[in-house]
Amino acid sequence: MSIVQHIDVTLEQELRQGPLHGVHAEVAFETPNSDWVARRSGLCVNLFLHSVEEEVTQRQTGDSTVVDENGVVIGYRRPTRYFRLGYALTVWAQNPRDEHSLLGTLLEWCVATEKLAPYRDPAAGPLVLKLRDTPEGSEPLSVKLWSSLGTPPRPVLDLLVTVPVVRPPTTVESEPVKGVTLRAQRLDPPVVPEEPPARAPRPAGARRPRRNVEEIV
Template structure:
């Protein structure tokens, strides 16, 4: 999932206000050695923190339905993780770096939520939107000064970009086949003799199906023998 988020961010940062500018997007650690090797303007998005957002954790199971709206599998709700990126601009002059950071802000500020159709295939399959925040209040335990100190570089202007992504919680469980026939109950006589027993059967009530149909604006299907 992480590498797919990288690809999504690369497309976002390379487009928008920076479209056609030929600006490289890098995910390498912005160390002194890396800075010495660069020879062109670069927007760097360094992933410095990964942690679960426990406030979004859910319990239970989710139903997986096929094209006929029949439950075929059940799976656990996904776990949500906060991916924190340190976004910096690298050029020859501070003024150009500030222009690049302004372009990054102009590109990301309108994108507070990424729709499923904008995400890679595996994330898109979950059918969930992905929240994105930029330059917000820092909530991680590590300060930016500590991050730059660990990288061995000098403190630079930066944007804190946080993408909260769902990660599937495996495994999935096969669901049993839907109930199509009612149960048959045999009631014996008072003396317990076999001749006194009789069978009674009933059809399952389709209450849940009728409610779902009404909620979707459809008329619930009637049984052939219903009057």
């Protein structure tokens, strides 16, 4: 199951166990365009996935080492990355009163619910759920969504689900060092040449020995 499928299934389970408990309503993930609206019948809660973007404010750098039971480095773990999935949550019913009633219940659930079940690795943390803040002066999602789909406008809850994505660790390419072998070899001491015996000093006043000088004529 992919990450998006996991979030779809988690959202549907949380809705049916929470605000939709005991309510006979369909949960759909289709694009609410004019064709879908024409085919729709009965009470329906639609979760249209309209955006996937990285949460750059939580991006981290630097790898951490992974060691085995002997303390040997066997790889490196890369930082977790976080992504936000935007869902346009809408309610479709036969009359506006039923839509408003269920929409209010869903709004309370979105405000009260902050965390969902974690994705795959519990150590990475849970899924974080919140409503997107629309900056002042910017165009709300409802205007952009319905104008692009050609559907009559209706209230939209812009639901954000932040999911931590754990990247697999990298392994050490070379074989880790398991031991060190030391080898010793006996070396003979170097041969130092003997110095000639020192001559005894001449007594004071003694004459130098005369050398035989052969006269050459």
